[in-house]
Structures are given as structure tokens and as C-alpha cells.
Amino acid sequence: MEINDYSYWITLAHLPNWRVERVNHLIFGLIDRLGVSLAEFFSSDTSIFQGKFHLSEKEAKAIVQAKENLTDNSILVEELLSQGFELIPFDSPGYPVTLKNNLRMKYSPTLLYVKGNTQLFFEDIVAIVGSRNVSDEGVEFTKRVVKKWTLERRVIVSGYAKGVDRIALKTAIENDGKGIVVLPQGILTFKSGFKNLHQHIIDGRVLVVSAYPPKAGWSAGLAMGRNAYIYGLAREIYVAESGNKGGTWNGAIDGLRKGRKIFVRKATPKEKCANNELIARGAIAVNDSGNVVKSLRDYNERSEQKTLFEFQ
Amino acid sequence: MVLKRNQAEDLLRHYFKLNHFYDEQWETIESLLKGQRILLIQRTGFGKSLCYQFPATLFDGTTVIFSPLIALMRDQVKQLKSLGISTECINSEQTKEENKAILKQAEQNRIKILYIAPERQESPEWLESVREIKLSMIVIDEAHCISVWGHDFRPAFRKIIDLVKLLPPNFPVLATTATATESAAQDIMQQMGGNVKYLRGNLLRENFRLNVVRVSSEDDKLAFLAQYIPKMEGTGIIYTGTRVNTEVYSNFLRCQGIDAINYNAGFNPETRRYIEEGLLNNRWKCVVATNALGMGIDKPDLRFIIHTQIPESPIHYYQEIGRGGRDGRGTPIILLYNPEDRELPEHFIENSRPPLKHYQRVIGELKNKSLGKWDLMRKTNLSRTRIEVIVADLIDQGLVKKFLDGRSKRYEYQFNAFPFDNRVFERLREFKLRELEKMIEYAEMDKCRMFYLCDYLEDKKADNCHKCDNCRGKKLNYTTTAYWQQRVSNFRNNYFPEIELVPESQQGKSLLERKSKLVNGVAFSYYGFSSVGSTIHRCKYESGDDFPDFLLKGALKAYQSYFKGKKFDLIIYVPSTESGDLVKNFAKKASAALKIPISHGLIKIRNTKPQKVFQNSILKRDNVKDAFSYTNPGEIAGKNILLIDDICDSKATIREIGSLMTKLGVNKIAPLVIAKTIGGDIISGKDVQLHSRKAAEETTKRKPFAEVRKSYPKAYEKWTKEDDELLVRGFRQGESIAELANYFQRKEGSIRSRLRKLMGTEIMVNVPQGSLKKDTYFEDEEQIYQALKKWRLQKAKESGLPAYCVLPNATLENITRAKPSSLCDLLDIKGLGEKTIKKFGEEIVEVISRLEK
CATH class of the missing domain: 3.40.50.450 (Rossmann fold)
Known part of the structure; x- marks a missing residue:
């Protein structure tokens, strides 16, 4: 996991009005099924969101809007890391297996902040x-x-x-x-x-x-x-x-x-x-x-x- | 964003009133518009600022420019505002409220370009606002500060790099500098996260006339400056190696009638701003500064740059001279080089990192508890600078993190952190020593100096400049003439450091309005100057004898000079921790000489430790807090008090007594001390020692004498022929009778008579140190003497008095010998009192200067 991916994870983890399950499925689909990095995903435009990634029009719009937050979230990541916090995305080996097993894709938090x-x-x-x-x-x-x-x-x-x-x-x-x-x-x-x-x-x-x-x-x-x-x-x-x-x-x-x-x-x-x-x-x-x-x-x-x- | 060059140049004309871009400028701008990351290395004066200012105006949002140069920020904000571009800056010179208001505007997307000092990134205001600002581009000015392999690494830049690494790949970032070696450039690009476009320009400065002038003492440098600066066109900068030397050099130049001012990082922001603006407006002939001045001074016509101390590396040098001659006109660049000067940069390199045990001490404390900087200073008894260096290194290695606890910053040890590794510092030390060798090579080489600098900076296009001393085939050496030697000696004997105690907020207020009645005072000397420090040390810790008379004489002279015309009602002195009655006896003698009554009422009510055991001002302050009392408060109310002490270091003791005296209702209290240390807790003990030694060596060509001393280790035991030789040599080189007596452990009287015997009429022992009989040195004295006599006659006629009542012959002779060039010089001339100097001083100086012209 590259630390410069963290801002993408934050952006996705806290998408307004998106259920955790949907976010987890989206990321799972991108990384594990399509082999697309989050950086590539975020560099796409609406047509690709809807075409290649099968997002609905509403979802594609939400992602386009969320892209605006990437820079802010980079700043947030820097603040977190500089203060000794770690970020653990759910596809990371550091993600707690018990949590994943118990809450499944449906409820497992997309991203954990820990110290x-x-x-x-x-x-x-x-x-x-x-x-x-x-x-x-x-x-x-x-x-x-x-x-x-x-x-x-x-x-x-x-x-x-x-x-x-x-x-x-x-x-x-x-x-x-x-x-x-x-x-x-x-x-x-x-x-x-x-x-x-x-x-x-x-x-x-x-x-x-x-x-x-x-x-x-x-x-x-x-x-x-x-x-x-x-x-x-x-x-x-x-x-x-x-x-x-x-x-x-x-x-x-x-x-x-x-x-x-x-x-x-x-x-x-x-x-x-x-x-x-x-x-x-x-x-x-x-x-x-x-x-x-x-x-x-x-x-x-x-x-x-x-x-x-x-x-x- | 896609924009063609011709379209961009239309906009350029409209917004910036410029016709076109240079090719390299356009290449940079085009890349930024495409969202690329760029490292741009271009010489000063190339126009790097436009490379980010122009695209910033096109982006929707705010471009943030991280710049360590407050002066540059100010200039550019002013300039951009005048073009109608909304620009602001956030820095420590502005109040918190001002900074907050600017950030608020930025949050509302009302600012196109925002300059910020890298250190401000940790302020709560910035942290709160930054995520609300719509960032469009990040610029890192003076990007060489990113790299530890650069010449000016600054930990605050690490945070910018950490942010840059996390930004989306299509976010435009520009890192720019005029000075980076290839290895530093590679390091910068790697730290920027790779995928960086590298643009490097031609670094040759065709208008520079590089010169190295070989000297053999500090006095040579002073004399050279005094002689040559008046002949130089325009205004310039004189760089010194230490803050103290900015003060010494500028005072000397002023005494020689040259309009000079000093500048260093120890000054408050207002003063710095005043001097920077003054420099832009040619208010002085020269600014004597440490390298804190220069980066970011956007003055096109700095006509000369002179270094009085060899910098740490060619890149330091290239950076510092880079501000000269930006208008392209011929600019002399001079390095005054004494091979012995390498000691200072060597010392800085060797001591750039604290010893391992200090790191361990800090780690130990942080393992127990997260602490702020001040807590760490208290708990570790390390100086602030040391703590700053240590925590920066620990953060860099991931052992410690800094976090905001409310508004205060604290350092926190990290679980599972790797052990501290100091091997990297060893590599860095070796690297810096190699760089210093290259700088020395520059000073000693025979080939083209500009070619050498460009080659060092990997500018392969450069050719010989045909302008430097080597290209012109001129080897430059300078040796002080006797005349200038005398002037330097006069200066050194009359130079008294001020002890500044009145805080900025209270300056300009009358005593009645001030909270504290403590006012500024004076010291006879810096601790390291001449033999002052070593004499005090010897009396305190070795012999236990009273301070010798030359210290008293010096302190009295400082008193007369500084407190001219001011009245004191009472002398008190600082009760000693470990000096016995030394200070008391000293104060008694001063009281008798100044005819001011002395009081023994100031006492210690609890034990304190010697201040020197504490490495920082906080612990020094705690050590003396509430430690004093006054036995008879009634006798001091409403009085003007002179407070006497031997050494002034952190000023904590003086401040504590000042505060007590203020409570007891004194009208005023001012300190008079023998010696002031250098840098307080800012410069470590070792630095002081080094500076002391250097300063002692530098004083009036004493270095050879010091060397001779070393070669005669038995001089103390038995008076020999060699001692005679040594004595004469010492005297000729300016050692005072008192100093010589002290050194040879003989009475002043026997030293005097020995000198008389050895030197015959050459010596006039009743004249203060270093003054020799006229025909020994000066050829033009008769002319001066006659001119003075003529002037005296005229004065006598005007006042209807006999000529000897104006000034007696003996005094005229003394003036003739001393050849004073300023009022300051007159103070040391026997027969000239304060009244006479006030009455005739300017005229006397005028008579002599007319002749010199």
C-alpha cells in the first residue's frame, strides 16, 4: 500500500450518502477484479466511471464531486501521519481479520484510523x-x-x-x-x-x-x-x-x-x-x-x- | 489546462506588463498548466517567480508558495498587488489576527497567490484553514532547503515534501532554487515522489568580478573594508561569520565614517524589516550581516558583496553572492581570505549535531511522557537550539512525532520506533568537510573562479569568465598599514557592547510609563575579547585574586562612554555564588572611582547554583527566581541604581534583580558588567569558547603573539632573554601593560620599567595600550600638528583666551599621534575630557580629515 493512496481511501470511505457495503464492493471490484489502482480510477472522467466501472449516473456524479476533496484529503493524511496516526484500509494485510470476518463486506469499515x-x-x-x-x-x-x-x-x-x-x-x-x-x-x-x-x-x-x-x-x-x-x-x-x-x-x-x-x-x-x-x-x-x-x-x-x- | 504561447503572452502583457517569456520560462509554465511536477534550477535574476506567478493567475483556486524568505514575500506581495493580483502572505511578522483574516479570505477563494513561511504550517490557524482553501498549485521556493545534502537544509521543508508526496499526481507542483548541486537536485526530485520534470539553466554570472584577497588577521579585514568600501560604487553587503562580528564590523566602519548597519537573525522582525527596506532604498553604504540576509532580497543594484569569513562550501558562497548585480552591471565580489578562517566553519560542521548522549537524554524523557520544547529544556538541561536539532532529527527518523495539544506543540515518542541511528550524521559530517575543502580550493586556486563555481554546480556550458582576479593574472594580498593598525586598535579599545534589557514593547516609553525600571546597560568587553574572559575565569576559579585594574579601568571607561551625563545615586552589586568577594571588591573600587556611594544591601536569601551549569535560559531563570532580597528597601526608593556584576550571560540574574528593585520602587536600575558572553543560550559553550579564542587571537594582531607564547612554555618560571623578546613583541602588537603584567605574573611597574629599558624612548607608558611614539610610525604628523596649532590659534582668537587654554601642546601631540577620524576615537586620547570633546571634537576630526583628503 502506497501512502499516497490514502487520500483516495479517505475520499471513498467517507463518501456522503454511500453505504459502506457499496463502497467496499466498488473498491473490491476495482482493485481485485479489474486490477485498477485508485489513482487511475480517480483520474477517470464521468464516461469512464459509468462505462468501465459500471457506476450509475448518480454515483459517477458523486465521485466527480468527491475528486474535489482529494487535495484536502492529502493535507489531512499528512496531518494524520505527521502526528503518528496510521491508516489501515480494508484490503491491507494490517486490517483486523476478526473484524472482517464478523462484519463482512456489508459492515466492515472501509478505513480504520489507529494509533x-x-x-x-x-x-x-x-x-x-x-x-x-x-x-x-x-x-x-x-x-x-x-x-x-x-x-x-x-x-x-x-x-x-x-x-x-x-x-x-x-x-x-x-x-x-x-x-x-x-x-x-x-x-x-x-x-x-x-x-x-x-x-x-x-x-x-x-x-x-x-x-x-x-x-x-x-x-x-x-x-x-x-x-x-x-x-x-x-x-x-x-x-x-x-x-x-x-x-x-x-x-x-x-x-x-x-x-x-x-x-x-x-x-x-x-x-x-x-x-x-x-x-x-x-x-x-x-x-x-x-x-x-x-x-x-x-x-x-x-x-x-x-x-x-x-x-x- | 491548454494554452498556446501566444495566447499566454497576450495575458502576460495584460496582467504583468511584460512582452514575452524566455523559452525556459514558457517550458516551465506549460508543464505546470499540464499538472506536472517540476524542479527548476535557474540563476538569480532569471525570472523564476514569473514561472509560478503567471500560471497562478490562470488557475481556479489559490496557489500556495512556501518561502523561507519573509523579505521576498513582502516584496512580491507588494509587486503583485500593484499589478492587481490578489496576493497575501502569512508569516511570523504579522499578528495572529492578521494571519487569520488572510486565511479567511483564502478560504473564500478571494486570494490567488498566498505566500507562507514553511514554519507556519504547524500553526493551529493554518491547520484549521488549509483544508478549506481550494489549492490550485504548490510552489516550494528555495527548494534546496529540502535536501540534507543541500547547503541549507531546514526541517520545516520536510512537512511540505510529506504533503507533496500525498497530493494527486496531476496536481501542479513547482520546486525552484538558484543553487543546488546535482546530488542535492537528485535528492529533491526523489523526495518529491519521483515523476518530476527537471529543468536546469545556465548558472554563469557574467557581470561578476570574483576576487579573493588574502589577509593574515581580522584587523587586516577591518582595515581593508575601511579603506576600500568608500571607493566602491553604490551599496553592498558585507557578510561575517558570526552575529557578534556583524556588530563589531559595523561599529568599526561607522567609527571610520562609513555608513554601515548590522543585521542578523537575532534581530526582531521590525528591525529586520527596517534594515531590509533601508537596503533597498540605499539608506546605508553597506549592511554588515550574517547569511540571514540576502536570500530573497530583490534588489537589482547591489553593487558589491564582500565576505569576511570563508563560507562552508562553494554552494553557500554562490548562494550568498548571488544577490549582487542582478541588473547585469559589473559587480565586484570579494572574499577576504585568511587560511586560519577555516576553523569557524570546521567548528560549525563538527558541532552541527549534538553528542549521542544528548539524543538519548531527550529520547529517555519522551519515553516517559510527551513533552513540549520548554518542558524538554527544563528536563534535559539542554539549550533550545540543541533541543530543536535533536527533535528535528528524531522526527526525521520516525522516533518522535509532533502534535498539537490545544495550541501548544508537543513531542511524542512512537511505539515500535526503530532505534536511533546517528551514522547518517557521520556521513553528513564527512560530506560537509569535503565541501569545505572545495571552498578552500576556490580561495587558493589559480584558475578561473567563475568556471570553478559553475563546474561545481554541474553547469557544463560555462567557460572562463576573463574577469576574476585569476583570469586577470592578479594575485591580491592585503596587509594593514601602521596607520590603519592604529585605527583598529583605537576602535577595539573603545568598543563596549550594550546589554539590552528593555523589551520592544517598552521601547520609546518613558521610565514612568514602563512596568520595569530596568534599563539597558553596558559591558566593558565581550567575554572572549582580548584576555578579559580568561582573566575573569582565572580570578574566579584559580587565583581568587581581585579582578585586575585593567578590568576596572575598562569598565569605568565603558561607564563613561555609555552613561555619559547620566547620574546614579547608588551602586549595588550582585552577591556572589562562587566568586567570594570579587564582585563586591570590584564594585567598591568602582564606587570610589565614580564617586557614587555603594550599598551592600542586596543579598541572596537562598542558595543558587552557578548559572553556567545551566544550558538554557529557562533553567537559568528558575535558578535565580526569588533568590534575592534587599535589606533596607527604604534607602533605594526613587533612586537611580547602578548594578555591577562580573559576567552577563542570559541576563536572568540582572532581570531578576531588576524586577525586585522595581517592586521596591527604584527610579531606574542599569547594569555595568565586565564581560558579556556571546549568544546567551543560543550559542553553546563550545561556540563561545571558540569565538572567544578567535576573538582573542583576532584582537590587534595578537595571534602571532599567542603563538609565540605557546613556544615559550617556561616563560612563567624565570625571566629570560626570550621573555624580553616576547614582552617587546607583545607590547608592539598592542597588549596593554596590565595584560602583559598579568601574563608574566609581574607587577605593572616592573613590566613598565623593563619595557623602558628594552625599548628606550619608543615607549610612552603613560599612554594607553598600543600608543607608540610618533616618529616610530607616522610621517605626516608634523603637518597634522601644525594644522591643529593653526586651528587652536583661531579658536584662541575667537574666545580671547591664550592658546594653551584652548588645548595644551601635550594634548595636541596626543591628537596628532592618534589621528582620530571620529568622535569615538577622541575618547581614548589623553587630555581630552568629555566637555572638550563636546566643544571641539567635531572640529578636531574635521581638521584631520581635511588633511587626509
Whole structure:
């Protein structure tokens, strides 16, 4: 991958009103099927877009318009690279395979912006999610399981939100473990976070990832959207605590719908959370130590076929 | 964009009032219009600017021109605006608000051409705006700064190149310079991402008359300039090797009646602008400058360029002389060459990179925490310059990244970074030393000098110029005459460096309006001049003896000269960290001599470390912060205070005391110090040492004497015949009695009597250093003496007084010997007080200068 292709990737990754799937298919078609570089593609005109590349008139128009942004995006790339960020397009060998397998062409972000130890993408990643206002039980659970996973050299992925996310990352770091932070915003706007995580990033124990335009600020929509990436990066997903609405709930329901294994801490009857409701909807119950409460054999056989995904 | 040449020339006539392009200009423009990347190497005066200005007017959007030359920006903005082309510049001379307003206009596509200094790319304003600007073309002016193999690599250009590499391939980019060797050109093209069209022109400057004048001392150079500059046509530039020498040379020339001003990168933007504009308008005969001046001065009629220090390489030299004679008229280009001058560039090359341990110190700190420049200075105790060099190298090697934290820049160590590799610096050092050898070859060669320069720059079309000293068969040597030697000596004995303390914002305000009551002061000498620094050092750290009288005499002379007519109520002195009572005793003597009462009230209330252990101004400032108190504040309120110290380095101590005194209600406080160091924390200790040594050697032909000293290592032990020889030689070469006494470890009286014995009537020991009996040197003295007597008679008649009341014979004799050419020279003449100089000074100088003419 040539770094001067990055501005093309940014331009395509954030095409207004284009679904990720369409962008991914377009790039896949260009590079892998037609053997056309992005530079060649962008040097074409409307007739070639429509003729050789089979774009609709509307799409061709959008690309012509997007070409105007190439110079600006070159400047943006320079800014990113000069500040130590890396860009990982989805056809790059550095792109996390688990994410690609879990989210497929349909949802895999076209381009990732990262800072830190990118080797963490290829380790045994486990996600832990939960409410911002987590109960004591949820906190204890999070600390206990994260400590256990770090001893097993597993990498924790979370969202750096208040509550379970931060406790999980903190526990991992305190126990000499490693963590991935998936941002609900553009990577250039995570300034105070980088300040706090600086030492751990330098030490190679934390990787920060964003799939959004680098200068995008935090928004609820992006926060909801990034849950899919957290789930996508992990081999296993644990819910420490969830209400019956909000990001954790939606993410877990979405995961279940996509056939992912979701492990949920079994709550005591006294607790007001909706953990047991998720279990009732198909999530797997785990005890306070993170161990499965009932057998998973049948479930495994069913879901294995669903998670198999090939791009070609 | 497709445009035929005739169509383009129609537009050229319309917009630029020019008739046609040169072929090479059109080739460049045509390529840019096609969206190509070009490296254009053309001599100064060729018209490179038009190659980008013209297409910029045709593109839809803004052309950004990265230029390190603020002067050039100003000139071109002015010129383009006068043609009706919307042009602006972003640079550090303008306020943040001005820059922001310009960027806003650019965002609205209301600016065709925008000049920006490469360093400004990191400003938050630029980063916020640049993506909103519709860029149409990028131009990199002075593109040789891209390459570390060029003569003026600048890290800020790296960011431009990083951007250029990322731009779409059909985006027009022009890199242009007048000076790049073939290897630098190849490096530039490779860094631009390949696929670059290379256009190189003829570099021969037919109107240059290249000369090398061989000299054997710094005094020869001063004397040469004073003698020959008045004979030269028009205005020109004199390049020196150091900032201090810009000051020394320009002061000397002014004392000789030549209208000169100094310029260096240490000046504030307003001053720089004032001098640059003055140069364009021929306000002075010459500007004495470091190589900070010249690049981008668009003055067609610079009539001469003189170098007083050999540059680091032929390409440096070609670049610096390149500004002369752009109008094509004959222009003398002179290099004053002393083979010993190679020490300075050699030193710069050897010390261009800090030692490995300094890199490791910075890396160690950044591994712990991301830090800004000032934090790094505090934590590593390295100078600002060193930190800048180190972080630039670390960024270059990918170990460190710079990022904006709010508005401040911080450096961050990168995970998985490769280990630091300093081997590249070794290769660079060897390369630069080879380049220096080529420059020395230029100075010492017998062949055509222009051919040599062009050949070096790979201009194979060049032929012999038939104009240089070698082509004309003239070997030029210069040796100072006794007359000029005397003038240089007089100057050196009366030259006192100023200690500038009043910030720009406060200049021009009255004391009442100023926040601080600290005002500018004076030093007797630079630390390295003569033996001042070494004497102070010896007293402080070796002998512990009081500072010798020659330092006191010098400081008093500096006082008289600088504070002429100003009154002080009280002397205070800086309490010592490690000098014992040296400064106190010195201040007591000064108090007695100046008849100003002394106070011992300024005390230290906490321990401080010697300032010299700190390598940067921040730590020096922290070291003395709140360290002083005054025991009896009531006695100083409303008073004018003279603050005495031995050495002024970063000014941190003086500022701290100034701030305390201001709080205590003094009316004014001014420093008087023995020595001022060179460059503060800008020049490292080693540089100061080198400069000190060089300056000492340079002072009034003392180098041979210094060499003789070395060859007589036993001189201290027993007085021998060789000592006699040495003593006479030293005295003849301008060493003062005090200095000689100090050197030989004898009393001044015994040195004097020994000299009397050895030299007989040749010596007049009651006259300050270096003044010798008249018939030893001057042939035309009788004429001067008679002319002065005639003038005195006339004055006596006018005032109705006897002639001896105007000036006694002895004073007339002293004037005759000294042959003063300025008021400054009169200060050193025995028998002439301040009052007399004020009354008759100008007339005396006039009498003598008439005779000389």
C-alpha cells in the first residue's frame, strides 16, 4: 500500500450518502477484479466511471464531486501521519481479520484510523461492554474477568466510555494486560484521551481505533455505531451489565441477531438491570467469574456456520 | 489546462506588463498548466517567480508558495498587488489576527497567490484553514532547503515534501532554487515522489568580478573594508561569520565614517524589516550581516558583496553572492581570505549535531511522557537550539512525532520506533568537510573562479569568465598599514557592547510609563575579547585574586562612554555564588572611582547554583527566581541604581534583580558588567569558547603573539632573554601593560620599567595600550600638528583666551599621534575630557580629515 493512496481511501470511505457495503464492493471490484489502482480510477472522467466501472449516473456524479476533496484529503493524511496516526484500509494485510470476518463486506469499515500497537488486532480479543452507571456487582464482575483474561494474555476491547469500558481498560493495564479502545468519534478529536493513554500507547499495551472521519466529534449516533465495531473486533463478547435500552442493550440485541456469541453476567433477582432479559433472548449466562452457567455445545454448532465469512 | 504561447503572452502583457517569456520560462509554465511536477534550477535574476506567478493567475483556486524568505514575500506581495493580483502572505511578522483574516479570505477563494513561511504550517490557524482553501498549485521556493545534502537544509521543508508526496499526481507542483548541486537536485526530485520534470539553466554570472584577497588577521579585514568600501560604487553587503562580528564590523566602519548597519537573525522582525527596506532604498553604504540576509532580497543594484569569513562550501558562497548585480552591471565580489578562517566553519560542521548522549537524554524523557520544547529544556538541561536539532532529527527518523495539544506543540515518542541511528550524521559530517575543502580550493586556486563555481554546480556550458582576479593574472594580498593598525586598535579599545534589557514593547516609553525600571546597560568587553574572559575565569576559579585594574579601568571607561551625563545615586552589586568577594571588591573600587556611594544591601536569601551549569535560559531563570532580597528597601526608593556584576550571560540574574528593585520602587536600575558572553543560550559553550579564542587571537594582531607564547612554555618560571623578546613583541602588537603584567605574573611597574629599558624612548607608558611614539610610525604628523596649532590659534582668537587654554601642546601631540577620524576615537586620547570633546571634537576630526583628503 502506497501512502499516497490514502487520500483516495479517505475520499471513498467517507463518501456522503454511500453505504459502506457499496463502497467496499466498488473498491473490491476495482482493485481485485479489474486490477485498477485508485489513482487511475480517480483520474477517470464521468464516461469512464459509468462505462468501465459500471457506476450509475448518480454515483459517477458523486465521485466527480468527491475528486474535489482529494487535495484536502492529502493535507489531512499528512496531518494524520505527521502526528503518528496510521491508516489501515480494508484490503491491507494490517486490517483486523476478526473484524472482517464478523462484519463482512456489508459492515466492515472501509478505513480504520489507529494509533498504537496494531499487532493487538491479531491477538485473542475479548470485548466487555456495559452501562455507564454500573452497579457494584457489575464493577466487581468486570474487574474479576478482565484480570483473569489478562493472565490468559487476552486483549480487552472496549469503548473508553464511563463505567464498564473504563474499568475494564484500567484493570487490564493495572494487571499488565493490553487493550483496544474503539472511539465513538474521529481520531483527531480524542485529544485528552491520548494524553491519558500516552504512556500505554508508547509501551505497546494500548491501541486506539476509529472508523469515523478524523475530525468528527463525538455523537450519540457514532457511539451506537461503534458498538458494532467493538463486537466485530472480538472473538467473544461479554456484557457486564445492561439496561433494557441504550447502547449496550442495542448492541447486544444486534449481536444476537447477527448470530454472535454474547456472554452475559447472570444477575441476582435483586438487581434492576436487564441482563437476565438478554439471557432470555439467547445470550449465554455466565457467573461472577465469567464461567458459562449452562452447556454451549448446541449453540456452538449452530453459530459456527454463521460466522464463516469469505470475501471472495 | 491548454494554452498556446501566444495566447499566454497576450495575458502576460495584460496582467504583468511584460512582452514575452524566455523559452525556459514558457517550458516551465506549460508543464505546470499540464499538472506536472517540476524542479527548476535557474540563476538569480532569471525570472523564476514569473514561472509560478503567471500560471497562478490562470488557475481556479489559490496557489500556495512556501518561502523561507519573509523579505521576498513582502516584496512580491507588494509587486503583485500593484499589478492587481490578489496576493497575501502569512508569516511570523504579522499578528495572529492578521494571519487569520488572510486565511479567511483564502478560504473564500478571494486570494490567488498566498505566500507562507514553511514554519507556519504547524500553526493551529493554518491547520484549521488549509483544508478549506481550494489549492490550485504548490510552489516550494528555495527548494534546496529540502535536501540534507543541500547547503541549507531546514526541517520545516520536510512537512511540505510529506504533503507533496500525498497530493494527486496531476496536481501542479513547482520546486525552484538558484543553487543546488546535482546530488542535492537528485535528492529533491526523489523526495518529491519521483515523476518530476527537471529543468536546469545556465548558472554563469557574467557581470561578476570574483576576487579573493588574502589577509593574515581580522584587523587586516577591518582595515581593508575601511579603506576600500568608500571607493566602491553604490551599496553592498558585507557578510561575517558570526552575529557578534556583524556588530563589531559595523561599529568599526561607522567609527571610520562609513555608513554601515548590522543585521542578523537575532534581530526582531521590525528591525529586520527596517534594515531590509533601508537596503533597498540605499539608506546605508553597506549592511554588515550574517547569511540571514540576502536570500530573497530583490534588489537589482547591489553593487558589491564582500565576505569576511570563508563560507562552508562553494554552494553557500554562490548562494550568498548571488544577490549582487542582478541588473547585469559589473559587480565586484570579494572574499577576504585568511587560511586560519577555516576553523569557524570546521567548528560549525563538527558541532552541527549534538553528542549521542544528548539524543538519548531527550529520547529517555519522551519515553516517559510527551513533552513540549520548554518542558524538554527544563528536563534535559539542554539549550533550545540543541533541543530543536535533536527533535528535528528524531522526527526525521520516525522516533518522535509532533502534535498539537490545544495550541501548544508537543513531542511524542512512537511505539515500535526503530532505534536511533546517528551514522547518517557521520556521513553528513564527512560530506560537509569535503565541501569545505572545495571552498578552500576556490580561495587558493589559480584558475578561473567563475568556471570553478559553475563546474561545481554541474553547469557544463560555462567557460572562463576573463574577469576574476585569476583570469586577470592578479594575485591580491592585503596587509594593514601602521596607520590603519592604529585605527583598529583605537576602535577595539573603545568598543563596549550594550546589554539590552528593555523589551520592544517598552521601547520609546518613558521610565514612568514602563512596568520595569530596568534599563539597558553596558559591558566593558565581550567575554572572549582580548584576555578579559580568561582573566575573569582565572580570578574566579584559580587565583581568587581581585579582578585586575585593567578590568576596572575598562569598565569605568565603558561607564563613561555609555552613561555619559547620566547620574546614579547608588551602586549595588550582585552577591556572589562562587566568586567570594570579587564582585563586591570590584564594585567598591568602582564606587570610589565614580564617586557614587555603594550599598551592600542586596543579598541572596537562598542558595543558587552557578548559572553556567545551566544550558538554557529557562533553567537559568528558575535558578535565580526569588533568590534575592534587599535589606533596607527604604534607602533605594526613587533612586537611580547602578548594578555591577562580573559576567552577563542570559541576563536572568540582572532581570531578576531588576524586577525586585522595581517592586521596591527604584527610579531606574542599569547594569555595568565586565564581560558579556556571546549568544546567551543560543550559542553553546563550545561556540563561545571558540569565538572567544578567535576573538582573542583576532584582537590587534595578537595571534602571532599567542603563538609565540605557546613556544615559550617556561616563560612563567624565570625571566629570560626570550621573555624580553616576547614582552617587546607583545607590547608592539598592542597588549596593554596590565595584560602583559598579568601574563608574566609581574607587577605593572616592573613590566613598565623593563619595557623602558628594552625599548628606550619608543615607549610612552603613560599612554594607553598600543600608543607608540610618533616618529616610530607616522610621517605626516608634523603637518597634522601644525594644522591643529593653526586651528587652536583661531579658536584662541575667537574666545580671547591664550592658546594653551584652548588645548595644551601635550594634548595636541596626543591628537596628532592618534589621528582620530571620529568622535569615538577622541575618547581614548589623553587630555581630552568629555566637555572638550563636546566643544571641539567635531572640529578636531574635521581638521584631520581635511588633511587626509
